[in-house]
Amino acid sequence: MKQDVWDALKNLREKAERVYQERMGQGQIFIQVGSATCEHAAGAIEVADEFRKHIAASGRNDIILRRTGCTGRCSREPIVGVFRAGEMPIKYQLVNRELVHKIFTQHVLGGEPLLDHVLDGPIERLSKYEILNCGSLRCGWKGEQICGGPMANQLKAMGVPPDVCRVTSASCFGACSIELAGKCTHILVRPQNVLYRITSLADLEEVVREHIGKGQIVERLRVKEEPVSQDFFELYGEIAFFNRQTRIALRHNGIIDPTSIEEYFHYRGFEALAKVLAQDDPDWIVDEVTRSKLRGRGGGGFPTGQKWALARKSPEKTRYIICNADEGDPGAFMDRSMLESDPFNVIEGMIIGAFAIGAHRGFVYVRAEYPLAVERVDHAIRMCREWGVLGKNILNSGFDFDIEIRLGAGAFVCGEETALIHSIEGERGQPRIRPPYPTEVGLWGKPTVINNVETFANIPAIIIYGADWFSRIGTNASGGTKVFALAGKVKQTGLVEVPIGITLREVVMDIGGGCPNDKKVKAVQTGGPAGGCIPASMLDLRVDFDTLNKAGSIMGSGGMIVLDEDDCMVDIAKFFMRFSEDESCGKCTPCREGTTRMVEILERITTGKADESDLEKLERLAKLVRKASLCGLGRAAPNPVLSTLTHFREEYLAHVRDKRCPAKKCTALIHYEIDPEKCVGCTACARNCPVECISGERRQPHVIDQSRCIKCGRCFQVCRFDAVMRS
Amino acid sequence: MNPHCASSTNNWPEVKAVAERLLGDDVVQFIEECRKTSEPNSYLIAVLHKVQSKFGYLGASHLDAVAQLMQIPAAKVSGVASFYHYFRLQPRGKFIINLCLGTACYVKGADRLAEKLKEELGIDFGETTSDGMFTLEGARCLGACSLAPVMLINDDMHGTVTPDQIPIILDRYLKKAKQETASKSAS
Numbered sequence: 001m002k003q004d005v006w007d008a009l010k011n012l013r014e015k016a017e018r019v020y021q022e023r024m025g026q027g028q029i030f031i032q033v034g035s036a037t038c039e040h041a042a043g044a045i046e047v048a049d050e051f052r053k054h055i056a057a058s059g060r061n062d063i064i065l066r067r068t069g070c071t072g073r074c075s076r077e078p079i080v081g082v083f084r085a086g087e088m089p090i091k092y093q094l095v096n097r098e099l100v101h102k103i104f105t106q107h108v109l110g111g112e113p114l115l116d117h118v119l120d121g122p123i124e125r126l127s128k129y130e131i132l133n134c135g136s137l138r139c140g141w142k143g144e145q146i147c148g149g150p151m152a153n154q155l156k157a158m159g160v161p162p163d164v165c166r167v168t169s170a171s172c173f174g175a176c177s178i179e180l181a182g183k184c185t186h187i188l189v190r191p192q193n194v195l196y197r198i199t200s201l202a203d204l205e206e207v208v209r210e211h212i213g214k215g216q217i218v219e220r221l222r223v224k225e226e227p228v229s230q231d232f233f234e235l236y237g238e239i240a241f242f243n244r245q246t247r248i249a250l251r252h253n254g255i256i257d258p259t260s261i262e263e264y265f266h267y268r269g270f271e272a273l274a275k276v277l278a279q280d281d282p283d284w285i286v287d288e289v290t291r292s293k294l295r296g297r298g299g300g301g302f303p304t305g306q307k308w309a310l311a312r313k314s315p316e317k318t319r320y321i322i323c324n325a326d327e328g329d330p331g332a333f334m335d336r337s338m339l340e341s342d343p344f345n346v347i348e349g350m351i352i353g354a355f356a357i358g359a360h361r362g363f364v365y366v367r368a369e370y371p372l373a374v375e376r377v378d379h380a381i382r383m384c385r386e387w388g389v390l391g392k393n394i395l396n397s398g399f400d401f402d403i404e405i406r407l408g409a410g411a412f413v414c415g416e417e418t419a420l421i422h423s424i425e426g427e428r429g430q431p432r433i434r435p436p437y438p439t440e441v442g443l444w445g446k447p448t449v450i451n452n453v454e455t456f457a458n459i460p461a462i463i464i465y466g467a468d469w470f471s472r473i474g475t476n477a478s479g480g481t482k483v484f485a486l487a488g489k490v491k492q493t494g495l496v497e498v499p500i501g502i503t504l505r506e507v508v509m510d511i512g513g514g515c516p517n518d519k520k521v522k523a524v525q526t527g528g529p530a531g532g533c534i535p536a537s538m539l540d541l542r543v544d545f546d547t548l549n550k551a552g553s554i555m556g557s558g559g560m561i562v563l564d565e566d567d568c569m570v571d572i573a574k575f576f577m578r579f580s581e582d583e584s585c586g587k588c589t590p591c592r593e594g595t596t597r598m599v600e601i602l603e604r605i606t607t608g609k610a611d612e613s614d615l616e617k618l619e620r621l622a623k624l625v626r627k628a629s630l631c632g633l634g635r636a637a638p639n640p641v642l643s644t645l646t647h648f649r650e651e652y653l654a655h656v657r658d659k660r661c662p663a664k665k666c667t668a669l670i671h672y673e674i675d676p677e678k679c680v681g682c683t684a685c686a687r688n689c690p691v692e693c694i695s696g697e698r699r700q701p702h703v704i705d706q707s708r709c710i711k712c713g714r715c716f717q718v719c720r721f722d723a724v725m726r727s
Numbered sequence: 728m729n730p731h732c733a734s735s736t737n738n739w740p741e742v743k744a745v746a747e748r749l750l751g752d753d754v755v756q757f758i759e760e761c762r763k764t765s766e767p768n769s770y771l772i773a774v775l776h777k778v779q780s781k782f783g784y785l786g787a788s789h790l791d792a793v794a795q796l797m798q799i800p801a802a803k804v805s806g807v808a809s810f811y812h813y814f815r816l817q818p819r820g821k822f823i824i825n826l827c828l829g830t831a832c833y834v835k836g837a838d839r840l841a842e843k844l845k846e847e848l849g850i851d852f853g854e855t856t857s858d859g860m861f862t863l864e865g866a867r868c869l870g871a872c873s874l875a876p877v878m879l880i881n882d883d884m885h886g887t888v889t890p891d892q893i894p895i896i897l898d899r900y901l902k903k904a905k906q907e908t909a910s911k912s913a914s
Binding site (some may be wrong): 037038040041042074075077221317328329330333336368369370371402406407408409410411412421424425426427428429430444485487488489494525528559561563567572574576579585699700712 | 765766769770771772773775776791794806807810811812813814828829830831832834835842862865867868869870871873874875877883884885886
């Protein structure tokens with residue numbers, strides 16, 4: 001044990017804390033505005049400026065404007081948090097300039113929250129207290145047993161009215177351990193943010209009597225150690241979209257200022273690094289990560305500990321570590337969010353990985369399309385160097401390590417590890433045959449470990465909270481959580497971090513809220529262009545590397561796109577196949593030619609020019625490309641076709657047999673006609689038709705000239721009498 | 728120092744002078760910094776990024792100058808430049824419209840936006856309007872899927888765009904360009 005390392009950390013922490021306290025100053029009221037690519041797109045920069053002006057005009061020095069990254073509730077951005085000491089934290093959604101003024105005058109100065117504008121609101125009233133009870137598998141059931149039913153009922157029985165205390169069920173706080181499992185449950189009381197361990201009804205009664213009744217904290221039942229996601233629940237605990245999540249990789253997103261190393265230190269930053277450097281035992285790290293059952297989050301799912309062990313074994317002593325932030329999957333943006341909202345966490349994970357495998361140089365390979373992420377990581381690296389956690393003699397441990405940023409340049413294939421290595425070397429990003437794997441022969445021929453951003457983001461938490469804790473979240477074969485980017489036809493879009501092994505239904509229906517406009521979920525597309533479509537009938541599938549593979553899809557990097565009845569599965573398959581065709585690097589024939597021919601067949605199907613034999617051809621070709629391609633891109637490219645052929649064959653048959661598109665998406669197969677019974681002759685369709693193929697007198701039924709119709713659907717959209725029929 | 732560098736060329740001052748004229752001092756200086764490292768060739772992509780962000784595209788003469796200065800075969804430099812989608816080999820408009828064609832945007836109607844943009848601008852993807860104002864490009868995924876469909880015009884992200892908004896948005900940029908030229912000529 002090297003005491004020097006702990007002393008170094010202690011010094012840095014004290015220095016950081018002084019800056020942190022000074023910055024928070026006399027702050028009694030904090031206004032927090034999100035800052036990330038998506039927040040900026042929604043107008044967060046103007047909102048922050050407006051608050052700055054208001055604060056300056058008010059002349060108050062106890063109101064502090066803070067910046068955070070994004071929480072992942074993208075469709076409601078810009079999100080603004082107003083925190084007044086001792087009161088419930090309030091988050092507002094879709095804030096604009098006008099709302100800034102209202103929030104500032106009424107809430108910040110006046111103390112009256114605007115209940116109509118709160119995140120995922122409106123809400124009717126704000127209760128004085130809120131109890132979040134654990135609803136997870138491990139101790140949630142115990143809560144019901146202790147209370148003899150749902151906790152809300154029990155509180156009612158104790159005579160606590162809902163405007164005094166609201167009860168909300170949340171997911172795991174991370175406060176339980178194997179010894180405690182099944183013996184107790186946990187509740188978090190807000191806004192004092194006290195976590196209690198409840199073992200009997202008497203305990204609950206005591207909390208209600210003392211804390212809720214008299215405002216006295218019950219020290220006897222208080223959990224002293226701070227669990228991993230407490231900070232998150234303190235701020236976002238009441239919101240259903242968030243409290244069903246388990247946040248580990250994203251635990252600081254939307255809480256800390258991503259540009260402030262002082263704040264990162266404040267939230268136990270670099271404690272994990274100090275721990276491993278003080279122990280000075282790389283084998284212990286590899287062992288711990290192996291026991292945590294962490295599997296690569298970039299999509300491959302290779303056990304991280306095993307990868308590190310392989311690199312350690314190499315006789316070659318010059319080794320490299322690379323963070324793969326070339327997030328190219330359309331529909332996935334979790335890596336961007338992590339780099340923009342909590343870059344220090346990823347860097348800390350990387351340093352720990354470097355120490356474990358004995359690397360002294362590391363690279364972050366990040367997309368050039370993410371300028372803000374590049375800026376934040378670059379800034380974070382410079383701060384780390386300044387503070388002595390990167391560079392020579394890190395934290396007085398004698399260990400040297402530094403990180404360089406390398407920009408990608410828009411080649412999807414560079415997410416494949418051997419292509420990525422070529423790209424860092426300054427070559428065309430084309431993959432090569434494996435083995436040898438990069439852990440033996442990688443960057444410049446040296447052993448190289450490549451891990452995804454999210455994999456690194458999990459490492460500090462595993463080191464601090466332990467492999468046992470991490471491995472128990474998730475399934476037997478795969479520990480921890482996975483972040484999904486939920487998008488498409490779903491009410492609540494954004495970043496969702498859930499334990500591996502949760503069902504698709506929980507993610508899409510419970511957290512995502514199902515499809516908007518009361519449409520039915522048709523399928524869920526996971527894993528981007530390398531993944532497949534899982535039909536609604538299989539929503540109870542548990543999300544895990546192996547189960548998704550069996551269903552013909554993959555976990556991938558975590559894109560999750562919900563499709564509804566209006567989406568044509570053949571069209572979706574064509575969309576992904578076009579993507580793969582475009583992104584195929586051209587090195588191997590099966591992928592280069594196979595994807596092109598598959599696009600051609602799909603094109604024929606969607607324009608009604610194919611027959612049933614084309615389906616066979618398509619399937620045979622897809623299987624061939626899967627078997628014979630050189631790298632992961634080609635081998636996975638047929639997945640969208642094969643999975644839709646398996647699960648939605650009737651739809652393909654409708655296209656080829658009946659020349660009909662059931663979802664009415666494939667324009668060539670759609671036919672528009674005007675119902676003379678319903679048409680009132682308002683001329684709206686004729687005026688809007690871009691090719692002027694609709695004719696008819698005013699107040700007389702109109703007619704579409706089918707030979708000239710381009711099937712744009714404009715008439716269908718503008719008709720207010722449902723007279724235009726689409727078939 | 729790369730053994731194939733300066734020593735093998737006996738007209739180095741001339742090469743450098745040409746490169747400085749074509750690429751500017753800052754880029755030349757950056758390349759020289761890169762050449763001092765142990766793996767100078769690995770910075771080729773970084774150099775191309777620098778050139779593109781300065782000139783907006785990578786012209787044939789730029790690529791030649793980079794090849795000369797880095798002592799990397801010109802065939803390889805243009806091979807790398809043409810491999811990556813991010814690099815442009817043609818000059819582009821004042822405003823670059825990057826329409827996201829990712830999955831989330833696609834299912835939310837990015838194809839209709841594409842039609843509208845093509846119609847309004849009278850150009851196809853990869854082309855620039857004759858007045859040099861707009862270049863239309865398709866992006867793979869801009870990573871703002873929750874705001875789908877999105878488009879990026881230079882550095883401004885526009886979220887949940889509908890076809891009807893397109894003319895208004897384009898107009899705003901045209902006005903901006905007009906104001907800029909007006910204020911320039913005034914000063």
